[in-house]
Amino acid sequence: MEDCIMRMWRLKYDEGLLGGVSLEDDSPDRAMVLWIEFLSRCPTPCFGVFMSTVRCRIAPSPSGFLHIGTAKMALFNWLYARKMGGTFVLRLEDTDAERTDETFVKAMCEGFTWLGIDWDEGPAFGDDGPRGDFGPYRQSERKVFHQEAGQKLLAENKAYRCFCTREELEVEREAAQREKRHRNKCACRNLDAAAAEQRKDEHHTVRFKVPEGHTEVADMVQGTVRTENRELDDFVILKPNGDPIFHLAVVVDDALMKITHVIRGDDHLTNAARHVLLFDALGYERPQFAHLPMVLDETGKKFSKRLHGANVLDWRDDGYLPEALINYVALLGWTPAEENRELFTIEELQEAFDPTRWSKSAARFDRKKFDWLNGQHIRSLAPSVLQERIVAILADAGFDTAQKDDAWFATLTEVCQEKLATLNQIVGLSDFFFNEIAEYEAKPVKKHWRADGAVELMTQLIGRMEGVKDWNRDPLKDAYKALGEEIGVGLGKLVHPTRLALTGKSVGPGLFELAELLGKETCLARMRQGLAYIETSLCDEGANAS
C-alpha cells in the first residue's frame, strides 16, 4: 500500500505537479498525508478516480456559548479548508431539544463572527439566509435522512429492533462488569425479521448489528487505530420515538454533506470505530479522520464550561484580539515547520498550516504566554485601528471621550501602543485624563512626597511649567532637564513627584507625553493640588505627633 502511494507520488512529483515539496525530505507518513492532500485538491480525474475537493465542518451543539475547545476544532477545520481551497461547513447539532435555545445559537455564532471564522455553508443566522447546497444545516431538520438510513440498515438486516427495557439492559451491564466479561448481545438480535416487524408498534429501539472482527481507523493525527469489534456493543441508532442517536446522525450528515475530512476532538477517537462501521454499512465512502487533543485549562484539567475563558467571548471582553486568540490556539496543537516562529497573522496561518505537524498530546492554555502574544499583535496593529478600539473601550468604561479630538487620541495611541498586553489595560493607563485625581497611591507618596524639600521642589517645578510657552513634550522635557542640571539632581527626581501629582500613580505613559496630552492648565492645577496635599499631610503628621 505504502509502496503504491509512494510510486504514484513519485509519478506526480516527476511531472512537476507537486510544486515545492521535496519527496526525499519526507517520511512515508508525511508523504501519505501530502499525497491525500494532493488528491483532494486535484481538479481533474486522477488515476481514474475523481477526487472531490476538501470539505470540512464544525458541528457544535449549541448549548450555551462558543467553548474554547469547540473554537479550536473549528479553527483547525477552517484553517485546513482555507489552506486547501476547500469548503468549510457549519452544521448545528441541535437534536437535543432541551439543551438547545435560539439565544445559544446566536451566542455561538457571535463567537465565530468575533474570531473571524466564516463558513461557506451553514444555517441561517441573523439577517443572513442559509448558504450551501447540502442543507438543511440544522441536524434537527434532517431527521428524515437519519430515519431513512436506519430503515435501510433494518431492511438489510444490518440493524435490528430491540425490545429490551432499560432495566433489563442495566442488569446485564452490571452482571457483565461483575463477571469481567463482555456484554451478551440481547435476544432481539436474532429475532426473526418478520416477527420483529410485526411488533414494530411496541416500544423499541433500533440497534446497529456490529459485525465480527476488527475495525481500523486511519487517523491523520493518531495513526492507524485498531479496535476489536467485540469491544463495541450493538449501539442504538434510533430512539423509540424515531429520533436518531448521535452516531447515526453524524455519519449520515457527514456523508450526505460530502464531508471529506472529519477533524474533531480526540474524545471521539473511540467513537470513530463505530462511525466507520456505519459508513461502511451504509455504503458511504469513509472520510479522512483527524482526532485532535482537547484544550486544557491552566491547571491541566479539561477546560470546564464554568471557568472564565471557556467562552471565547470572555477573551474579547478582557481586551484580547481575535487574531491573537487564533494565533495562540493554532499554536496549541500545531507547530510551524519554520522553526522559532510563533507570530502569525491569519493569512500567514492559512498559508503555513500543515496537518503533518498537528500534535498528539493535549496542551494547557497558558494565560501568560497568551498575554505576550496578544501584546505582539497589538504592537503590529495599524495605529488607526488600535485607536478605534481604544476609544471604544474608554467609552465603554464610562469616560467622556467626546471631550477629546481625533488628534488627541492618535497621540494617546502612539504613546500607549508599546505598553499594552491587552486592550483593556488602556483604562488604567489613561483614566486620569478623564477623571480628577481622587487619591494618591500610598507607596509613591511615601517615597517621593515625604522627602525633605518636597514642597520646595514642587514649587520649583510649578514655576518651570508655567514658563513653558509651547506646551509640548520636548520643550517641557528641556525645561525639566535644565532645572535638574541647575540644582544638581537627576531627571528621575523631578519626574516621579510630578507623575504622582498628574496621575496619582507611580506607573503610566511617559511623563512628558502624558503632560502634553493633559494640557498645561490641567497640569498646573494638579501640581498645585499635589502641593497642597503635601502641605496638609505634613500638617496632619505634625498634629498627630504632638
Place this chain on the structure above:
RNA sequence: GGCCCCAUCGUCUAGGCUGGUCUAGGACACCGCCCUUUCACGGCGGCGACACGGGUUCAAAUCCCGUUGGGGCUACCA
C-alpha cells in the same frame, strides 16, 4: 473494571518514523544585567526537561515490553 489515546524544562514545544551530529534547541514565565523618568518594550545572559523500570544495540530522548500518571469511550447525551 474493560478497551483506546497521550507522556521532553513550571508551561507550549523542536528533535523521535530514518538510533550516533542532543554535554537535548526555541518561545512564554522566572532571575540578573543593559537601555531608560516609572511601567512596559527592546537587547544580553542565567535557571530549567527526555515520567519510572526493564530490554534490543557498540550506541536509545529516539525502537520494544512493562509500570505509573493524565485523558477519553464504555447512554434510549452530543
